[in-house]
Amino acid sequence: MGKRQIIYRPDRIANNQELVNREVNLVTREARVWHGILTLVGASEVELKDARSGRHRFSITEIEKIYSDIKTEY
Template structure:
């Protein structure tokens, strides 16, 4: 069993419903990295819940990339 990394660029993030309830790493344009679960997403913003159950809201325009992992059979 392995893992594969999925990378979403800023232009792919807005409205990407497949990210909902997924564990991700979010990188801002300021090069800050946030880790958590996506709780809400729309065309303009994304909401992330961290490991302390705090919610953080980011504008899509302020996001550089989002990294997610997918477990594979090989």
């Protein structure tokens, strides 16, 4: 089994409902990395729930990229 990384840049994030309920890593423009599940993806912001049940909101302009790992069969 392998892994593949899917990367979303800011132009592919806004209103992308494919990202809702997905476990991701979110990288801000300040090079901070947040890990959690996206609970909301809107036109101008996203909400991430981390493992400690904290909810964090990020403006899409603050985001460098969002990426997730997909397990593959090969």
